[in-house]
Amino acid sequence: MSDHNSHDVLRRDPRAEWIARNRLHPLHGTVASSETAEVRGPSGLLRKNPHKVGFIGPNGIKRIDRLKGNAAATGKGRRTGAAQDVQLPLHKVENPDFYIVVVPDMVGGRLTGHDKDVIGQAHKLAAGIEGNGAVLAVCFGQSKEEHFDTAGVDRLLLLDDELYEGYCPEQRLAALVQVEAVYQPKHWLFPDSVNGGSDLGSRLAARIKERPAVQAWQVDNQMSVCRGAGGTTDITRATSRLLMLAEECADQIDETRHEALPLELPVVPVVIAQLQDKGQVAVDPNAISLAEAEFILSAGNGIHNWDQFHEAAAVLGATEGASRVAVDDGFMPRFRQVGATGTWVTARVYLAVGISGAIQHMQGIGQCDKVIAINTDAGCDMVKRAALSVIGDSEEILSELIQQVQEFRTQSSAGGDQDAA
Amino acid sequence: MQPNQLANTLKIVSLVSVGKHPQSGRVRRADQDSRAVELGMKLSSDNLVVLHAGDPQEQGLRSYAGMGLKSIQVLEMDPAADAVMPLGEHLQRSGAEIVLTGVRAESGESSGMVPYQLAETLGWPIVPRVADIVSIEGGVAEVLQALPRGQRRSVKVRLPFIASVDSAAQDARQSAFGPASRAVMEVEVVNASTDAVRQSWEEVPARKRPKRLKVVKAKTAAERFKAATAKSQGDGGKVMKNESAAEQAQAILELLKEEGVLR
Numbered sequence: 001m002s003d004h005n006s007h008d009v010l011r012r013d014p015r016a017e018w019i020a021r022n023r024l025h026p027l028h029g030t031v032a033s034s035e036t037a038e039v040r041g042p043s044g045l046l047r048k049n050p051h052k053v054g055f056i057g058p059n060g061i062k063r064i065d066r067l068k069g070n071a072a073a074t075g076k077g078r079r080t081g082a083a084q085d086v087q088l089p090l091h092k093v094e095n096p097d098f099y100i101v102v103v104p105d106m107v108g109g110r111l112t113g114h115d116k117d118v119i120g121q122a123h124k125l126a127a128g129i130e131g132n133g134a135v136l137a138v139c140f141g142q143s144k145e146e147h148f149d150t151a152g153v154d155r156l157l158l159l160d161d162e163l164y165e166g167y168c169p170e171q172r173l174a175a176l177v178q179v180e181a182v183y184q185p186k187h188w189l190f191p192d193s194v195n196g197g198s199d200l201g202s203r204l205a206a207r208i209k210e211r212p213a214v215q216a217w218q219v220d221n222q223m224s225v226c227r228g229a230g231g232t233t234d235i236t237r238a239t240s241r242l243l244m245l246a247e248e249c250a251d252q253i254d255e256t257r258h259e260a261l262p263l264e265l266p267v268v269p270v271v272i273a274q275l276q277d278k279g280q281v282a283v284d285p286n287a288i289s290l291a292e293a294e295f296i297l298s299a300g301n302g303i304h305n306w307d308q309f310h311e312a313a314a315v316l317g318a319t320e321g322a323s324r325v326a327v328d329d330g331f332m333p334r335f336r337q338v339g340a341t342g343t344w345v346t347a348r349v350y351l352a353v354g355i356s357g358a359i360q361h362m363q364g365i366g367q368c369d370k371v372i373a374i375n376t377d378a379g380c381d382m383v384k385r386a387a388l389s390v391i392g393d394s395e396e397i398l399s400e401l402i403q404q405v406q407e408f409r410t411q412s413s414a415g416g417d418q419d420a421a
Numbered sequence: 422m423q424p425n426q427l428a429n430t431l432k433i434v435s436l437v438s439v440g441k442h443p444q445s446g447r448v449r450r451a452d453q454d455s456r457a458v459e460l461g462m463k464l465s466s467d468n469l470v471v472l473h474a475g476d477p478q479e480q481g482l483r484s485y486a487g488m489g490l491k492s493i494q495v496l497e498m499d500p501a502a503d504a505v506m507p508l509g510e511h512l513q514r515s516g517a518e519i520v521l522t523g524v525r526a527e528s529g530e531s532s533g534m535v536p537y538q539l540a541e542t543l544g545w546p547i548v549p550r551v552a553d554i555v556s557i558e559g560g561v562a563e564v565l566q567a568l569p570r571g572q573r574r575s576v577k578v579r580l581p582f583i584a585s586v587d588s589a590a591q592d593a594r595q596s597a598f599g600p601a602s603r604a605v606m607e608v609e610v611v612n613a614s615t616d617a618v619r620q621s622w623e624e625v626p627a628r629k630r631p632k633r634l635k636v637v638k639a640k641t642a643a644e645r646f647k648a649a650t651a652k653s654q655g656d657g658g659k660v661m662k663n664e665s666a667a668e669q670a671q672a673i674l675e676l677l678k679e680e681g682v683l684r
Contacts, residue, residue: 108681167566167574170546194569199549202534206541211618214532217630227627230527232443236623248633255638274546274582278575280684281565288571295682316677317684349682351673370680371658372673378662387658388676390669400670405683408674 010042021051091256093154097131101185102153103176104137105195108348108369109144111151114191114247119152121219121243121250122189128221129186136263138179140164140172148260152253157263163270167277169196173203174271180208182266192216192244201244210242217246285319289343290336293319296347298338301325302354302375305395309353312398315405321345323355339364354394357382374398431557431580434470434517435461436508436535437493439481439500440527450484453523455593457586458485461521462594464554470494472511474504474613477606487601488594494607502613505535509542511611519562520583524550530619536585546578550587 020031041047054064100122104115111119119135126133134154139145142160157179163171179185190201192215205212213219215227219239227246228235285293297313298321299306313320322332324339338345340360350368355361357373357380365371365385373386374394383389390397435458440451461469469490473482477495486493496507512520525533540547552567555575562582566574567589639645661669677683 167576194550198533202532202537202549203547205534206537212532212534214530214534228530228624229441230443230525230531232441232446232627233624234627235530236625238621248630251633274578275548276577278563278577280568281573281575282684283571283573292570294570294572295677318682349677349680370676372676374673378660383658383660385658388672389658389660390673391660391662392666392669396666397669397673400666401673404667404670404674408678408683 088150088255088257091154091258093132093134093259096134096154098126098129098133099136099155099183099185100126100133100187100189101136101138101179101183102189103197103200104139105191105193105197106139106141106143106145107195109142111145111148112191112193112195113252114193114197116151116252117247117249118189118191118245120252121245122187123152123253124250125187125189125219125221133186135258136179136183136185138176140175149257150253152256152258153260154258155263156260157265159265159268163268166279167275168273169199169203170271170273170275171268172200173207175265175268176200176204177207178265178268180204186241188242190242190244192246198244201242205242208242211240212242212244213237213240214244215246216243217249219243219245219249282317285313285317288319290319290321290338290345291343293321293345293347295319295349295351296321296338296345297351297353298322298355299326299332299353300355302356302394303331305398306331308395308398308402312402315402316351318351319347321350323361324358352382352386353398355382356380357385430468431465431519432468432470432515432517433461433465433519433521434472434512434515436520436522437471437473437482437485438523438526438528439473439475439479443527448479448481450481450593450596451523451527452593453525453586453588453590455485455488456588456590457521457523458488458490459591459593460551460554460586461519462488463591464519464557470515470517472496472508474498474508474611475500477608482606483601483604484596486604487596487598489597489600490604492605492607494609496611497608498611498613499615501529501616501619503616504613505538505542507611507613508535509539511609512539512543518581519554520545520581521551522583522585524585524587533585536583540583543581543583546582548576548578548582548584550589551584552587552589553591554584 016031019025019027022028039047054062057063102119102122104111104118106115119137122135126135135152136155136157137148137153138157138159140159141164143158148156159175188204191197201212213224213226216224217227218225222239223236224239224243226235226237295318297316297318299309300323303309303326320336321338322336324337324341326332327334327337337343338361340363342364344364346367348369349372350365351372353374356375356377362381362385371386373382373389374397375383375389375391376393378391437454437458438451440449440454442449458471471485471490472494474496475498477497482493496511498504498507520539522536525531536547548564548566550567551564552573553565555563555565560580562578562580564576564578564584566576567587568574637645637648639648661672
């Protein structure tokens, strides 16, 4: 019976089949792993092995994943959402034909929103000119910025010499004149801001005899629209080589990553400065309006020792703010209230003591850069928002802080005296 | 404390332009320019020269005179022409030591370039956005500059220099009708080149700038939902829970130092 069709007969190994059927057999893995869920049968048809589909779940029940690998996107808990860091596509410029130079303000060593708008405008201008152009950012002073690449900087000229520290517009102008000579940029873009962009741009325009377009808010390669006559007229004019751009002139770069390759500038002549920077003058912090204060110490329901709070504000040199509760209870005047019904603050550093963070208050501090929270409740909204949260008794921590700041002050003033001597 | 005694011998020139009220559009004294006149009067009430380049018949000039000026010098020229060259020549001749201007004019292009171009042609230093001139001693002036967020910076500069006066400077005194009509206009006719570039510009009343829309670039429905509902939250800051109060205060101090807000 077996002799005449020995070639057609499929040889079967009943023992191997038995092991393959028996998931509990110690050799099951070696036999079963050779097979996949979908195989071509002897007649060429696709055969599915229903026993091989899916996997055994943690409680011994078979699970079939029908999402085809998309399951990860749905997110398991709140951790995964934050961990997903999308790598944006890299925009590369090799051997640029021309440069568009941006001189950002770098307030506090970081790119401001205005700076990023200007970089976005630079890319818009570069796209409209033939050839591949690179956006070159010239940054003065110590930089704390870590995301030049996602802000859209192709080439970075970082001048962080001691020469450029402090207020030294003449030295910076000399460096820009050198950049003009070396790179011959197609456009010079400055943010038209009170943080120094408008000053430096005007100086350069006067030096290289370019007529700038100031307060430009709609710019393309041919025409630009600028605010004139103190912001009451719109002037439509040909786009000039040197532009000082208003805020929100263009969209920021957010879909690409850029190289931010460092460049070097050949030696810049040291200018004999006619302006001598004597440093900032102490201003009474409580005379500054809350809306434009740089550093705010804000009190909420968690403050019990108000004398200590006022002392802390004086020692830190911070403007005082308050939450609605503190104002309603009569501990602080109404004009000190931060939040939706009070003042919308723009402080760079906001130190919130005993404020849990009602949504109206969080709206008020939406534009703050760094928030520090001192609170007894680790789960409150303010702690979630804060860059640094300290959980504990506010009175104890404030007294420690006052003491340490006073020590720091005496140390630094003693050090300053030694330097002077 | 008042620098009057020393500065009285100084020659101070305040450059003024014709202002425009931001709401009504009526002709007035420009806000920053009138502050420049005020600062000049504070420094030297006798030797202050108020200088204007343009039309001497302009009514706006009278409101500067109403602050108590005996005369206003006017370089008569076409108001639309370029004023930098005649002003530069005049200042060179007059031997001015401090020139005060506003930061930006309230009419025309209002680019704020005049002080910079004057400084470049005269070779003088320029101090932008001045709030006050504190003292002038031995040919060196100590100037307070207005910074954003209500801060002030002290700068020392050697005379002669140009300063543009910020809106943070002291308010201009009231303008009175009597002195305004009594003041003399000392007119000098000058040649100025017409501004040819400006002929091609198109000027219209400012239209409202469109607000930037918040575009949500989400790929999936879940991301869109998150973007629509999420509260603004930091990227998970550092939380110090079990440390002692001293360590916690130390961490806060470090952050404040790093941000440079402790002065």
